[in-house]
Amino acid sequence: MSNSVTRFFAPVLAVSVLLASPVPAAAQDDVSEARVRKIEAEIRALQRKVFPGGDGRFFEPQISAGEQTSSTSNAPSTTAVTDILARLDAMEAQLQRLTAANEENTNAIAGLESRIELLEGRGTSPTTTTTTVTPPATGQGSEEPSASETNLSAMSGGQSASSGTSTGAAAGPSAERLAAVQAIAKPQTDDPADDEYSYGFRLWDAGFYPEAQQQLTLFVERYPGHWRTTYGRNLLGRAYLDDNKPREAAPWFLRNYQTDKSGARAGDSLLYLAEAMIAMEDTNRACIALAEFSETYPALATGRLQDQYDRNRAKVTCN
Missing domain, CATH: 1.25.40.10 (Tetratricopeptide repeat domain)
Structure with missing residues (x-):
């Protein structure tokens, strides 16, 4: 039992003997000074990590306030302004396109409404409206027309498929005709x-x-x-x-x-x-x-x- 205890505490006793041994005072002072400096350096490094924007009361900042302001404010501000200007240019271009499309749609709707009014008899005679339709010059696809097709193409006598609409002034329809036309119902289906x-x-x-x-x-x-x-x-x-x-x-x-x-x-x-x-x-x-x-x-x-x-x-x- 005593031998086991002795073996167990032998390292501890050895360390105690070493600590109890006299060490020169100069060597101890150098070691302490080095350790203190090392710990201070580590604390400053830790402070720079934890408090990168410190005010200098705990440690000396790595850059001055003037340098920090110029480096952190000028570049981001310039980038943000440039981005905003680019986005404004894109928005203005899109607005111009939407305005043009809106004007085209408005004109198309107005034209359709006029034609519907003519059909329903609320406007002038339908025969006064001129429609432009251009018939195809040849047959289907890119095949060469046959001799009979060529002769057929000349049958219109130089007129297009829209030439039948009257372009001259015509008297408006009578009230009886308008009433009769309006009596014809227009289908309302899903087509x-x-x-x-x-x-x-x-x-x-x-x-x-x-x-x-x-x-x-x-x-x-x-x-x-x-x-x-x-x-x-x-x-x-x-x-x-x-x-x-x-x-x-x-x-x-x-x-x-x-x-x-x-x-x-x-x-x-x-x-x-x-x-x-x-x-x-x-x-x-x-x-x-x-x-x-x-x-x-x-x-x-x-x-x-x-x-x-x-x-x-x-x-x-x-x-």
Whole structure:
């Protein structure tokens, strides 16, 4: 037991002996001074870490107040101002674009409102409005037009599909006609394009051809990609043809045929084009249209449109 105790406390006794041994006073003073300086340096370093913006009462700052102010205020201030100016320039440019777009939309809405007023009979006669529509010069895609298509392209007599609208002064419609037109209801469904076409069809079916011309022109211009557009262009040509205006009807029939030959009413338009040429007493072009119709749409020539095709052929003598 005593040996174990002795082994356990032996290191402690050795340290005690060493501490009790006399050390020179000069060596002790040097060690203490070095330790004190080291501790002070560490405290100053710690203070600089914990209090980087100290006022100098506890330690000497690494930079002066003047240097700190110039280095911490000038650069950030300049950067912030530059950023604000750049953002203001961007906002002004965006505001200019929004203002221009707003003016364009306002003008477009005003034009639409004027046309609606004309259709509803609150303005002047619909026939006084001039519409600009440019028919395509050739057939679909980039294919070269055939000889018959080239001849067909000349059928409009130099007129565009909009030449039928009157540009001269016309007397306003009577009160009875206005009332009759307003009595025709416009459909209100979830397909506004189809509603526009259906309203034009109702006007045409009721015999209000000038009003139908105006309404159908609005439809084909506003919805050129709608599935009803082939019906709209064909019916617009018929509205002119039924109004005894074959010269104005021909460009619409030609345009509907050349724009989409596979359209639901492309064949109808080609046959009506021949009918318009017959009304204009242009036998040569009427025969070209009839030949093109029988070649392109043989199923229609012997089916749904056979009676109309035979009637038109009986009116002319083709080589």
